[in-house]
Amino acid sequence: MSQVLDTPPRRDPVPEPEREVTPAELAARFNLSVSGARPSLPAYVRQLWSRRHFILAFSTAKLTAQYSQAKLGQLWQVATPLLNAMVYYLIFGILLETNRGIDDFVPFLVTGVFIFTFTQSTVLAGTRAISGNLGLVRALHFPRASLPVSFAIQQLQQLLFSMVALVAILIGFGVYPALSWVLVLPALALQFVFNAGLALIMARIGSKTPDVAQLMPFVLRTWMYASGVMFSIDRVLKGHDLPAFVHVALECNPAAVYIDLVRFALIDSFHADQLPSHVWAVAVGWALLAGVGGFIYFWKAEEKYGRG
Template sequence: MSQVLHTPPPRPAEAEDDLAALAARHGLTVSGARPSLPAYIRQLWARRHFITAFATAKLTAQYSQAKLGQVWQVATPLLNAAVYYFIFGVLLGTKHGVKDYIPFLVTGVFVWTFTQSSIMAGTRAISGNLGLVRALHFPRAALPISFALQQLQQLLFSMAALVVILFCFGIPVGVSWVLTIPVLFLQFVFNAGVSMIMARMGAKTPDIAQLMPFILRTWMYVSGVMFSIDATLRNSNLPHSVEVLLEANPAAVYIDLMRFALIDSFHAHQLPHHVWAFALGWALLAGVGGFVYFWKAEERYGRG
Protein backbone atom coordinates (compact mmCIF):
# COMPACT_ATOMS: atom_id res chain seq x y z
CA MET A 1 0.00 0.00 0.00
CA SER A 2 1.21 3.43 -0.76
CA GLN A 3 0.86 6.09 1.82
CA VAL A 4 -0.26 9.51 0.65
CA LEU A 5 1.28 12.35 2.56
CA HIS A 6 -0.88 15.43 2.93
CA THR A 7 0.59 18.84 3.70
CA PRO A 8 -1.41 20.35 6.54
CA PRO A 9 -3.27 23.51 5.60
CA PRO A 10 -1.76 26.73 6.93
CA ARG A 11 -3.08 27.93 10.20
CA PRO A 12 -5.29 31.08 10.15
CA ALA A 13 -2.51 33.29 11.49
CA GLU A 14 -0.09 32.04 8.84
CA ALA A 15 -2.69 32.65 6.12
CA GLU A 16 -3.24 36.21 7.30
CA ASP A 17 0.53 36.80 7.30
CA ASP A 18 0.76 35.48 3.72
CA LEU A 19 -2.09 37.74 2.58
CA ALA A 20 -0.56 40.74 4.33
CA ALA A 21 2.79 40.07 2.71
CA LEU A 22 1.14 39.65 -0.71
CA ALA A 23 -0.74 42.95 -0.30
CA ALA A 24 2.39 44.78 0.82
CA ARG A 25 4.38 43.38 -2.12
CA HIS A 26 1.85 44.75 -4.61
CA GLY A 27 1.21 48.04 -2.78
CA LEU A 28 -2.38 47.18 -1.84
CA THR A 29 -4.20 48.73 1.10
CA VAL A 30 -7.43 47.94 2.90
CA SER A 31 -10.39 49.50 1.10
CA GLY A 32 -12.16 52.12 3.22
CA ALA A 33 -9.62 51.94 6.02
CA ARG A 34 -9.35 54.97 8.26
CA PRO A 35 -6.28 57.07 7.34
CA SER A 36 -3.98 58.53 9.95
CA LEU A 37 -5.06 61.84 11.44
CA PRO A 38 -2.40 63.91 9.56
CA ALA A 39 -3.29 62.17 6.28
CA TYR A 40 -6.99 62.76 6.96
CA ILE A 41 -6.38 66.48 7.50
CA ARG A 42 -4.44 66.64 4.22
CA GLN A 43 -7.26 64.89 2.38
CA LEU A 44 -9.76 67.31 3.84
CA TRP A 45 -7.68 70.33 2.86
CA ALA A 46 -7.32 68.96 -0.68
CA ARG A 47 -11.12 68.98 -0.94
CA ARG A 48 -11.63 72.50 0.42
CA HIS A 49 -13.06 73.64 -2.92
CA PHE A 50 -15.62 70.85 -2.81
CA ILE A 51 -16.62 71.90 0.72
CA THR A 52 -17.21 75.54 -0.25
CA ALA A 53 -18.98 74.64 -3.52
CA PHE A 54 -21.21 72.10 -1.76
CA ALA A 55 -22.13 74.63 0.95
CA THR A 56 -22.96 77.32 -1.61
CA ALA A 57 -25.04 74.91 -3.71
CA LYS A 58 -27.02 73.76 -0.65
CA LEU A 59 -27.66 77.37 0.35
CA THR A 60 -28.84 78.30 -3.14
CA ALA A 61 -31.14 75.28 -3.35
CA GLN A 62 -32.56 75.70 0.15
CA TYR A 63 -35.32 78.11 -0.86
CA SER A 64 -35.41 77.36 -4.58
CA GLN A 65 -39.02 76.13 -4.42
CA ALA A 66 -40.27 79.26 -2.61
CA LYS A 67 -41.57 82.21 -4.61
CA LEU A 68 -39.58 84.71 -2.54
CA GLY A 69 -36.46 82.59 -2.92
CA GLN A 70 -33.41 83.81 -1.04
CA VAL A 71 -35.45 86.51 0.72
CA TRP A 72 -36.37 83.83 3.27
CA GLN A 73 -32.73 83.70 4.37
CA VAL A 74 -33.32 87.06 6.04
CA ALA A 75 -37.10 86.91 6.55
CA THR A 76 -37.07 83.70 8.63
CA PRO A 77 -34.87 84.94 11.51
CA LEU A 78 -36.60 88.34 11.40
CA LEU A 79 -40.02 86.70 11.78
CA ASN A 80 -38.67 84.63 14.67
CA ALA A 81 -37.36 87.80 16.29
CA ALA A 82 -40.79 89.46 15.88
CA VAL A 83 -42.50 86.53 17.61
CA TYR A 84 -39.96 86.52 20.45
CA TYR A 85 -40.34 90.29 20.85
CA PHE A 86 -44.10 90.01 21.28
CA ILE A 87 -44.02 87.03 23.64
CA PHE A 88 -40.94 87.77 25.73
CA GLY A 89 -40.40 91.49 25.27
CA VAL A 90 -44.02 92.65 25.52
CA LEU A 91 -45.99 89.96 27.33
CA LEU A 92 -43.26 88.82 29.74
CA GLY A 93 -41.55 92.21 29.99
CA THR A 94 -37.97 91.09 29.38
CA LYS A 95 -37.31 94.30 27.44
CA HIS A 96 -37.48 96.40 30.61
CA GLY A 97 -34.04 97.42 31.77
CA VAL A 98 -32.38 96.44 28.48
CA LYS A 99 -31.25 99.33 26.30
CA ASP A 100 -31.77 98.99 22.55
CA TYR A 101 -33.84 95.86 23.14
CA ILE A 102 -34.77 95.25 19.51
CA PRO A 103 -31.14 95.28 18.26
CA PHE A 104 -30.28 93.26 21.39
CA LEU A 105 -32.94 90.66 20.51
CA VAL A 106 -32.31 90.49 16.77
CA THR A 107 -28.56 90.02 17.31
CA GLY A 108 -29.26 87.19 19.74
CA VAL A 109 -31.71 85.51 17.36
CA PHE A 110 -29.34 85.70 14.38
CA VAL A 111 -26.33 84.38 16.29
CA TRP A 112 -28.34 81.63 17.97
CA THR A 113 -29.87 80.57 14.64
CA PHE A 114 -26.35 80.09 13.28
CA THR A 115 -25.54 77.58 16.04
CA GLN A 116 -28.94 75.89 16.01
CA SER A 117 -29.07 75.38 12.24
CA SER A 118 -25.46 74.15 12.08
CA ILE A 119 -26.09 71.49 14.71
CA MET A 120 -29.39 70.36 13.19
CA ALA A 121 -27.85 70.10 9.73
CA GLY A 122 -24.80 68.32 11.16
CA THR A 123 -26.98 65.73 12.87
CA ARG A 124 -28.31 64.64 9.46
CA ALA A 125 -25.04 65.18 7.58
CA ILE A 126 -24.27 61.45 7.20
CA SER A 127 -27.65 59.79 7.64
CA GLY A 128 -29.28 62.21 5.20
CA ASN A 129 -26.60 61.85 2.52
CA LEU A 130 -25.98 58.09 2.43
CA GLY A 131 -26.15 58.01 -1.35
CA LEU A 132 -23.28 60.47 -1.62
CA VAL A 133 -21.31 58.76 1.16
CA ARG A 134 -21.60 55.33 -0.45
CA ALA A 135 -21.00 56.49 -4.02
CA LEU A 136 -17.91 58.68 -3.61
CA HIS A 137 -14.65 58.37 -1.71
CA PHE A 138 -13.87 61.53 0.26
CA PRO A 139 -13.21 62.46 3.91
CA ARG A 140 -16.64 62.34 5.50
CA ALA A 141 -15.89 65.31 7.75
CA ALA A 142 -16.37 67.43 4.64
CA LEU A 143 -20.14 67.03 5.04
CA PRO A 144 -20.72 68.44 8.57
CA ILE A 145 -18.12 71.16 7.92
CA SER A 146 -19.83 72.17 4.68
CA PHE A 147 -23.19 72.38 6.46
CA ALA A 148 -21.67 74.63 9.13
CA LEU A 149 -20.17 76.75 6.35
CA GLN A 150 -23.58 76.94 4.66
CA GLN A 151 -25.09 78.34 7.87
CA LEU A 152 -22.24 80.85 8.18
CA GLN A 153 -22.99 82.06 4.65
CA GLN A 154 -26.66 82.41 5.56
CA LEU A 155 -25.75 84.38 8.69
CA LEU A 156 -23.67 86.78 6.59
CA PHE A 157 -26.74 87.44 4.42
CA SER A 158 -28.78 88.07 7.56
CA MET A 159 -26.13 90.44 8.92
CA ALA A 160 -27.04 92.90 6.16
CA ALA A 161 -30.55 93.14 7.63
CA LEU A 162 -29.09 93.42 11.13
CA VAL A 163 -26.94 96.38 10.09
CA VAL A 164 -30.04 98.13 8.72
CA ILE A 165 -31.83 97.54 12.03
CA LEU A 166 -28.88 98.94 13.97
CA PHE A 167 -28.87 102.08 11.84
CA CYS A 168 -32.65 102.48 12.24
CA PHE A 169 -32.24 102.52 16.02
CA GLY A 170 -29.43 105.07 15.93
CA ILE A 171 -26.52 102.73 16.61
CA PRO A 172 -23.46 104.05 14.77
CA VAL A 173 -20.64 102.10 13.18
CA GLY A 174 -17.86 101.65 15.72
CA VAL A 175 -14.33 100.30 15.82
CA SER A 176 -15.65 97.41 17.91
CA TRP A 177 -17.47 96.07 14.84
CA VAL A 178 -14.13 94.59 13.78
CA LEU A 179 -14.52 92.14 16.68
CA THR A 180 -17.30 90.39 14.76
CA ILE A 181 -14.62 88.68 12.65
CA PRO A 182 -12.89 86.73 15.46
CA VAL A 183 -16.24 86.09 17.15
CA LEU A 184 -17.73 84.54 14.00
CA PHE A 185 -14.57 82.53 13.39
CA LEU A 186 -14.56 81.07 16.89
CA GLN A 187 -18.28 80.36 16.72
CA PHE A 188 -17.87 78.67 13.34
CA VAL A 189 -15.16 76.39 14.74
CA PHE A 190 -17.38 75.57 17.73
CA ASN A 191 -20.42 74.91 15.51
CA ALA A 192 -18.44 72.73 13.12
CA GLY A 193 -17.03 70.70 16.01
CA VAL A 194 -20.44 70.08 17.57
CA SER A 195 -21.83 69.30 14.11
CA MET A 196 -19.20 66.58 13.66
CA ILE A 197 -20.03 65.09 17.06
CA MET A 198 -23.72 65.02 16.20
CA ALA A 199 -23.01 63.72 12.68
CA ARG A 200 -21.30 60.63 14.09
CA MET A 201 -24.06 60.09 16.65
CA GLY A 202 -26.75 60.68 14.03
CA ALA A 203 -25.11 58.24 11.61
CA LYS A 204 -25.39 55.47 14.20
CA THR A 205 -28.76 56.50 15.67
CA PRO A 206 -30.84 58.53 13.18
CA ASP A 207 -33.60 59.00 15.78
CA ILE A 208 -31.39 61.58 17.49
CA ALA A 209 -32.47 64.04 14.78
CA GLN A 210 -36.02 63.84 16.15
CA LEU A 211 -34.84 64.64 19.67
CA MET A 212 -32.53 67.53 18.80
CA PRO A 213 -35.23 70.24 18.32
CA PHE A 214 -36.32 69.79 21.95
CA ILE A 215 -32.74 69.90 23.24
CA LEU A 216 -31.89 72.96 21.17
CA ARG A 217 -35.06 74.78 22.21
CA THR A 218 -34.19 74.22 25.88
CA TRP A 219 -30.64 75.40 25.22
CA MET A 220 -31.96 78.56 23.56
CA TYR A 221 -34.09 79.47 26.59
CA VAL A 222 -31.04 79.49 28.90
CA SER A 223 -28.72 81.27 26.44
CA GLY A 224 -29.94 84.84 26.89
CA VAL A 225 -31.40 85.16 23.40
CA MET A 226 -34.51 86.98 24.62
CA PHE A 227 -33.28 88.33 27.96
CA SER A 228 -30.16 89.76 29.56
CA ILE A 229 -28.25 87.13 31.58
CA ASP A 230 -26.31 89.91 33.33
CA ALA A 231 -29.50 91.66 34.50
CA THR A 232 -31.04 88.34 35.54
CA LEU A 233 -28.05 87.39 37.67
CA ARG A 234 -27.91 90.83 39.31
CA ASN A 235 -31.58 90.65 40.30
CA SER A 236 -31.74 87.05 41.51
CA ASN A 237 -30.34 84.82 44.23
CA LEU A 238 -29.40 81.87 42.09
CA PRO A 239 -26.76 79.41 43.39
CA HIS A 240 -23.22 80.22 42.33
CA SER A 241 -22.98 77.00 40.29
CA VAL A 242 -26.01 78.04 38.23
CA GLU A 243 -24.49 81.48 37.62
CA VAL A 244 -21.27 79.88 36.38
CA LEU A 245 -23.19 77.57 34.04
CA LEU A 246 -25.20 80.45 32.60
CA GLU A 247 -22.11 82.61 32.04
CA ALA A 248 -19.99 79.77 30.62
CA ASN A 249 -22.76 78.60 28.28
CA PRO A 250 -21.03 78.65 24.84
CA ALA A 251 -24.10 79.92 22.98
CA ALA A 252 -24.48 82.79 25.48
CA VAL A 253 -20.76 83.59 25.23
CA TYR A 254 -20.84 84.07 21.45
CA ILE A 255 -24.14 85.97 21.59
CA ASP A 256 -22.83 88.37 24.24
CA LEU A 257 -19.58 88.95 22.35
CA MET A 258 -21.50 89.78 19.18
CA ARG A 259 -23.73 92.20 21.09
CA PHE A 260 -20.67 93.82 22.64
CA ALA A 261 -19.12 94.21 19.18
CA LEU A 262 -22.18 95.70 17.47
CA ILE A 263 -24.29 97.53 20.09
CA ASP A 264 -22.63 100.51 21.76
CA SER A 265 -25.02 100.40 24.74
CA PHE A 266 -23.90 96.85 25.55
CA HIS A 267 -20.84 97.46 27.72
CA ALA A 268 -17.93 95.31 28.85
CA HIS A 269 -19.23 95.00 32.42
CA GLN A 270 -22.20 93.03 31.02
CA LEU A 271 -19.86 90.34 29.73
CA PRO A 272 -18.86 87.34 31.87
CA HIS A 273 -15.36 87.34 33.35
CA HIS A 274 -12.75 85.82 31.00
CA VAL A 275 -15.29 85.80 28.17
CA TRP A 276 -12.66 85.61 25.42
CA ALA A 277 -11.01 82.68 27.19
CA PHE A 278 -14.40 80.95 27.27
CA ALA A 279 -14.94 81.65 23.57
CA LEU A 280 -11.51 80.32 22.60
CA GLY A 281 -11.73 77.35 24.95
CA TRP A 282 -15.13 76.22 23.66
CA ALA A 283 -13.94 76.57 20.05
CA LEU A 284 -10.82 74.46 20.70
CA LEU A 285 -12.64 71.87 22.79
CA ALA A 286 -15.50 71.38 20.33
CA GLY A 287 -13.47 71.93 17.16
CA VAL A 288 -10.50 69.67 17.93
CA GLY A 289 -12.41 67.18 20.07
CA GLY A 290 -15.29 66.92 17.61
CA PHE A 291 -12.93 66.44 14.67
CA VAL A 292 -11.00 63.62 16.36
CA TYR A 293 -14.22 62.01 17.58
CA PHE A 294 -15.66 62.05 14.05
CA TRP A 295 -12.42 60.80 12.46
CA LYS A 296 -12.27 57.74 14.73
CA ALA A 297 -15.41 56.34 13.06
CA GLU A 298 -14.45 57.31 9.50
CA GLU A 299 -14.41 53.76 8.14
CA ARG A 300 -17.90 52.99 9.50
CA TYR A 301 -19.87 55.79 7.80
CA GLY A 302 -22.23 54.52 5.13
CA ARG A 303 -21.78 50.87 6.09
CA GLY A 304 -24.96 48.83 6.40
Protein backbone atom coordinates (compact mmCIF):
# COMPACT_ATOMS: atom_id res chain seq x y z
CA MET A 1 0.00 0.00 0.00
CA SER A 2 2.80 2.40 0.88
CA GLN A 3 4.47 1.57 -2.41
CA VAL A 4 1.40 2.65 -4.29
CA LEU A 5 1.14 5.87 -2.32
CA ASP A 6 4.81 6.74 -2.99
CA THR A 7 4.28 6.63 -6.79
CA PRO A 8 3.94 10.22 -8.13
CA PRO A 9 0.68 10.94 -9.86
CA ARG A 10 0.71 10.66 -13.64
CA ARG A 11 0.57 13.96 -15.51
CA ASP A 12 -0.31 14.45 -19.13
CA PRO A 13 2.39 16.33 -21.17
CA VAL A 14 1.74 20.05 -21.55
CA PRO A 15 1.24 20.86 -25.26
CA GLU A 16 3.64 23.39 -26.69
CA PRO A 17 2.00 26.69 -27.67
CA GLU A 18 1.37 27.01 -31.38
CA ARG A 19 3.66 29.42 -33.21
CA GLU A 20 1.90 32.55 -34.34
CA VAL A 21 1.59 32.79 -38.12
CA THR A 22 3.10 35.97 -39.50
CA PRO A 23 1.18 38.21 -41.94
CA ALA A 24 3.78 37.47 -44.58
CA GLU A 25 3.13 33.72 -44.27
CA LEU A 26 -0.62 34.26 -44.49
CA ALA A 27 -0.19 36.41 -47.58
CA ALA A 28 1.99 33.74 -49.20
CA ARG A 29 -0.48 30.98 -48.28
CA PHE A 30 -3.46 32.73 -49.85
CA ASN A 31 -1.56 34.44 -52.71
CA LEU A 32 -2.23 37.95 -51.37
CA SER A 33 -0.27 41.05 -52.37
CA VAL A 34 0.28 44.39 -50.68
CA SER A 35 -2.35 46.96 -51.58
CA GLY A 36 -0.80 49.88 -53.45
CA ALA A 37 2.59 48.21 -53.79
CA ARG A 38 4.88 49.64 -56.42
CA PRO A 39 4.76 47.57 -59.63
CA SER A 40 7.80 46.82 -61.70
CA LEU A 41 8.92 49.52 -64.09
CA PRO A 42 7.68 47.72 -67.26
CA ALA A 43 4.34 46.99 -65.58
CA TYR A 44 4.11 50.63 -64.49
CA VAL A 45 4.67 51.82 -68.05
CA ARG A 46 1.93 49.48 -69.27
CA GLN A 47 -0.47 50.76 -66.60
CA LEU A 48 0.28 54.34 -67.57
CA TRP A 49 -0.29 53.60 -71.25
CA SER A 50 -3.62 51.94 -70.47
CA ARG A 51 -4.71 55.19 -68.76
CA ARG A 52 -3.81 57.36 -71.77
CA HIS A 53 -7.45 58.26 -72.44
CA PHE A 54 -7.90 59.36 -68.83
CA ILE A 55 -4.70 61.43 -68.98
CA LEU A 56 -5.81 63.24 -72.13
CA ALA A 57 -9.36 63.81 -70.87
CA PHE A 58 -8.10 65.06 -67.50
CA SER A 59 -5.69 67.54 -69.12
CA THR A 60 -8.36 68.82 -71.51
CA ALA A 61 -10.87 69.26 -68.69
CA LYS A 62 -8.31 71.16 -66.61
CA LEU A 63 -7.53 73.44 -69.54
CA THR A 64 -11.21 74.12 -70.19
CA ALA A 65 -11.92 74.86 -66.53
CA GLN A 66 -8.90 77.13 -66.15
CA TYR A 67 -10.69 80.24 -67.43
CA SER A 68 -14.29 79.07 -67.07
CA GLN A 69 -15.11 81.89 -64.61
CA ALA A 70 -13.63 84.65 -66.79
CA LYS A 71 -15.86 86.56 -69.22
CA LEU A 72 -13.33 86.26 -72.03
CA GLY A 73 -13.05 82.53 -71.34
CA GLN A 74 -10.49 80.67 -73.43
CA LEU A 75 -9.25 83.89 -75.06
CA TRP A 76 -7.07 84.31 -71.98
CA GLN A 77 -5.04 81.34 -73.17
CA VAL A 78 -3.70 83.62 -75.89
CA ALA A 79 -4.04 86.97 -74.11
CA THR A 80 -1.98 86.01 -71.04
CA PRO A 81 1.32 85.24 -72.83
CA LEU A 82 0.79 88.21 -75.15
CA LEU A 83 0.41 90.57 -72.19
CA ASN A 84 3.57 89.11 -70.64
CA ALA A 85 5.43 89.73 -73.88
CA MET A 86 4.18 93.34 -74.01
CA VAL A 87 5.42 93.97 -70.46
CA TYR A 88 8.85 92.51 -71.26
CA TYR A 89 9.04 94.56 -74.46
CA LEU A 90 8.27 97.75 -72.54
CA ILE A 91 10.87 97.08 -69.85
CA PHE A 92 13.65 95.34 -71.74
CA GLY A 93 13.11 96.50 -75.32
CA ILE A 94 12.35 100.17 -74.73
CA LEU A 95 13.65 101.08 -71.27
CA LEU A 96 16.74 98.85 -71.08
CA GLU A 97 17.25 98.73 -74.87
CA THR A 98 18.19 95.06 -75.03
CA ASN A 99 16.84 95.12 -78.59
CA ARG A 100 20.02 96.75 -79.90
CA GLY A 101 21.64 94.61 -82.56
CA ILE A 102 18.77 92.09 -82.62
CA ASP A 103 16.82 91.92 -85.87
CA ASP A 104 13.10 91.19 -85.60
CA PHE A 105 13.21 91.87 -81.88
CA VAL A 106 9.45 91.53 -81.31
CA PRO A 107 9.24 88.03 -82.88
CA PHE A 108 12.51 87.22 -81.06
CA LEU A 109 11.04 88.31 -77.71
CA VAL A 110 7.57 86.80 -78.13
CA THR A 111 9.03 83.44 -79.18
CA GLY A 112 11.26 83.40 -76.11
CA VAL A 113 8.39 84.31 -73.79
CA PHE A 114 6.03 81.67 -75.19
CA ILE A 115 8.59 78.84 -75.19
CA PHE A 116 9.89 79.58 -71.69
CA THR A 117 6.33 79.94 -70.36
CA PHE A 118 5.71 76.38 -71.58
CA THR A 119 8.47 75.08 -69.31
CA GLN A 120 7.66 77.45 -66.45
CA SER A 121 3.95 76.58 -66.32
CA THR A 122 4.64 72.85 -66.57
CA VAL A 123 7.07 72.91 -63.64
CA LEU A 124 4.68 74.95 -61.48
CA ALA A 125 1.75 72.66 -62.28
CA GLY A 126 3.87 69.56 -61.69
CA THR A 127 4.94 70.80 -58.26
CA ARG A 128 1.29 70.70 -57.12
CA ALA A 129 0.28 67.64 -59.15
CA ILE A 130 0.17 65.29 -56.13
CA SER A 131 -0.19 67.66 -53.17
CA GLY A 132 -3.02 69.54 -54.88
CA ASN A 133 -4.98 66.40 -55.81
CA LEU A 134 -4.78 64.31 -52.64
CA GLY A 135 -8.50 63.55 -52.72
CA LEU A 136 -8.16 61.94 -56.14
CA VAL A 137 -4.95 60.16 -55.19
CA ARG A 138 -6.47 58.63 -52.06
CA ALA A 139 -9.83 57.75 -53.57
CA LEU A 140 -8.79 55.97 -56.76
CA HIS A 141 -6.12 53.46 -57.73
CA PHE A 142 -4.18 54.54 -60.81
CA PRO A 143 -0.54 55.19 -61.71
CA ARG A 144 0.24 58.49 -60.00
CA ALA A 145 2.46 59.58 -62.88
CA SER A 146 -0.78 60.19 -64.77
CA LEU A 147 -1.20 63.49 -62.90
CA PRO A 148 2.09 65.27 -63.70
CA VAL A 149 2.03 63.93 -67.25
CA SER A 150 -1.51 65.22 -67.74
CA PHE A 151 -0.45 68.66 -66.49
CA ALA A 152 2.43 68.65 -68.99
CA ILE A 153 -0.05 67.83 -71.76
CA GLN A 154 -2.32 70.63 -70.54
CA GLN A 155 0.52 73.14 -70.88
CA LEU A 156 1.35 71.77 -74.34
CA GLN A 157 -2.26 72.41 -75.37
CA GLN A 158 -1.94 75.90 -73.92
CA LEU A 159 1.22 76.46 -75.98
CA LEU A 160 -0.56 75.42 -79.18
CA PHE A 161 -3.11 78.21 -78.63
CA SER A 162 -0.22 80.63 -78.07
CA MET A 163 1.51 79.47 -81.23
CA VAL A 164 -1.49 80.67 -83.25
CA ALA A 165 -0.90 84.16 -81.87
CA LEU A 166 2.84 83.80 -82.48
CA VAL A 167 2.30 82.99 -86.15
CA ALA A 168 0.10 86.07 -86.50
CA ILE A 169 2.82 88.22 -84.89
CA LEU A 170 5.52 86.77 -87.14
CA ILE A 171 3.51 87.48 -90.28
CA GLY A 172 2.64 90.95 -88.98
CA PHE A 173 6.35 91.76 -88.67
CA GLY A 174 7.25 90.40 -92.08
CA VAL A 175 8.38 86.89 -91.12
CA TYR A 176 6.53 84.50 -93.40
CA PRO A 177 6.12 80.70 -93.27
CA ALA A 178 9.06 78.73 -94.65
CA LEU A 179 10.16 75.12 -94.84
CA SER A 180 12.32 75.62 -91.74
CA TRP A 181 9.14 76.01 -89.67
CA VAL A 182 8.84 72.20 -89.73
CA LEU A 183 11.78 72.09 -87.28
CA VAL A 184 9.45 73.48 -84.62
CA LEU A 185 7.82 70.05 -84.31
CA PRO A 186 10.89 68.05 -83.14
CA ALA A 187 12.05 70.99 -81.00
CA LEU A 188 8.72 71.17 -79.14
CA ALA A 189 8.54 67.37 -78.89
CA LEU A 190 11.93 67.30 -77.16
CA GLN A 191 10.94 70.18 -74.92
CA PHE A 192 7.71 68.39 -73.95
CA VAL A 193 9.67 65.29 -72.87
CA PHE A 194 12.03 67.51 -70.90
CA ASN A 195 9.13 69.39 -69.28
CA ALA A 196 7.27 66.19 -68.40
CA GLY A 197 10.40 64.85 -66.71
CA LEU A 198 10.75 68.04 -64.66
CA ALA A 199 7.07 67.85 -63.73
CA LEU A 200 7.55 64.28 -62.47
CA ILE A 201 10.59 65.28 -60.42
CA MET A 202 8.86 68.29 -58.89
CA ALA A 203 5.67 66.27 -58.24
CA ARG A 204 7.59 63.86 -56.00
CA ILE A 205 9.41 66.67 -54.22
CA GLY A 206 6.21 68.70 -53.82
CA SER A 207 4.29 65.72 -52.44
CA LYS A 208 6.67 65.57 -49.45
CA THR A 209 7.46 69.28 -49.14
CA PRO A 210 4.49 71.40 -50.26
CA ASP A 211 6.37 74.59 -49.37
CA VAL A 212 8.49 74.06 -52.48
CA ALA A 213 5.56 75.41 -54.49
CA GLN A 214 6.05 78.80 -52.81
CA LEU A 215 9.75 78.83 -53.68
CA MET A 216 9.53 77.74 -57.32
CA PRO A 217 8.32 81.09 -58.78
CA PHE A 218 11.54 82.74 -57.58
CA VAL A 219 13.68 79.90 -58.94
CA LEU A 220 11.91 79.99 -62.30
CA ARG A 221 12.16 83.76 -62.56
CA THR A 222 15.92 83.54 -62.03
CA TRP A 223 16.10 80.76 -64.62
CA MET A 224 14.19 82.92 -67.11
CA TYR A 225 16.65 85.81 -66.76
CA ALA A 226 19.52 83.41 -67.51
CA SER A 227 17.82 81.82 -70.53
CA GLY A 228 18.04 84.61 -73.10
CA VAL A 229 14.31 85.27 -73.21
CA MET A 230 14.74 89.05 -73.46
CA PHE A 231 18.29 89.23 -74.84
CA SER A 232 20.66 87.35 -77.14
CA ILE A 233 22.97 84.98 -75.28
CA ASP A 234 25.20 84.87 -78.36
CA ARG A 235 25.76 88.63 -78.23
CA VAL A 236 26.43 88.54 -74.47
CA LEU A 237 29.06 85.81 -74.84
CA LYS A 238 30.77 87.59 -77.73
CA GLY A 239 30.66 91.00 -76.10
CA HIS A 240 32.00 90.08 -72.66
CA ASP A 241 35.08 88.26 -71.43
CA LEU A 242 33.39 85.64 -69.27
CA PRO A 243 34.88 82.51 -67.66
CA ALA A 244 34.64 79.30 -69.66
CA PHE A 245 32.19 77.66 -67.25
CA VAL A 246 29.79 80.60 -67.73
CA HIS A 247 29.91 80.04 -71.50
CA VAL A 248 29.09 76.36 -71.03
CA ALA A 249 26.32 77.05 -68.50
CA LEU A 250 24.61 79.63 -70.71
CA GLU A 251 24.94 77.66 -73.94
CA CYS A 252 23.82 74.34 -72.41
CA ASN A 253 20.98 75.84 -70.40
CA PRO A 254 18.09 73.59 -71.50
CA ALA A 255 15.52 76.40 -71.57
CA ALA A 256 17.81 78.50 -73.77
CA VAL A 257 18.51 75.53 -76.05
CA TYR A 258 14.83 74.93 -76.81
CA ILE A 259 14.15 78.66 -77.20
CA ASP A 260 17.02 79.02 -79.68
CA LEU A 261 15.88 76.00 -81.69
CA VAL A 262 12.38 77.44 -82.13
CA ARG A 263 13.79 80.88 -82.95
CA PHE A 264 16.09 79.32 -85.55
CA ALA A 265 13.14 77.47 -87.08
CA LEU A 266 10.78 80.46 -87.22
CA ILE A 267 12.85 83.63 -87.58
CA ASP A 268 14.90 84.15 -90.76
CA SER A 269 17.26 86.65 -89.12
CA PHE A 270 18.22 84.14 -86.40
CA HIS A 271 21.09 82.25 -88.06
CA ALA A 272 22.76 78.93 -87.35
CA ASP A 273 25.93 80.61 -86.09
CA GLN A 274 23.90 81.96 -83.14
CA LEU A 275 23.15 78.42 -81.98
CA PRO A 276 25.43 76.56 -79.55
CA SER A 277 27.55 73.82 -81.05
CA HIS A 278 25.88 70.40 -81.21
CA VAL A 279 22.59 72.05 -80.22
CA TRP A 280 20.37 69.16 -81.34
CA ALA A 281 22.49 66.64 -79.43
CA VAL A 282 22.23 68.83 -76.32
CA ALA A 283 18.44 69.10 -76.77
CA VAL A 284 18.09 65.31 -77.10
CA GLY A 285 20.38 64.75 -74.12
CA TRP A 286 18.38 67.04 -71.83
CA ALA A 287 15.11 65.42 -72.95
CA LEU A 288 16.39 61.91 -72.22
CA LEU A 289 18.02 62.89 -68.93
CA ALA A 290 14.97 64.68 -67.55
CA GLY A 291 12.34 62.46 -69.19
CA VAL A 292 13.73 59.03 -68.35
CA GLY A 293 15.43 60.08 -65.11
CA GLY A 294 12.37 61.97 -63.89
CA PHE A 295 10.06 59.05 -64.68
CA ILE A 296 12.21 56.56 -62.74
CA TYR A 297 12.66 59.02 -59.86
CA PHE A 298 8.88 59.45 -59.59
CA TRP A 299 8.18 55.70 -59.94
CA LYS A 300 10.52 54.91 -57.04
CA ALA A 301 8.09 56.54 -54.59
CA GLU A 302 4.86 55.34 -56.21
CA GLU A 303 3.53 53.57 -53.11
CA LYS A 304 4.13 56.61 -50.87
CA TYR A 305 1.97 59.20 -52.62
CA GLY A 306 -1.08 60.26 -50.65
CA ARG A 307 0.03 58.49 -47.46
CA GLY A 308 0.98 60.21 -44.25
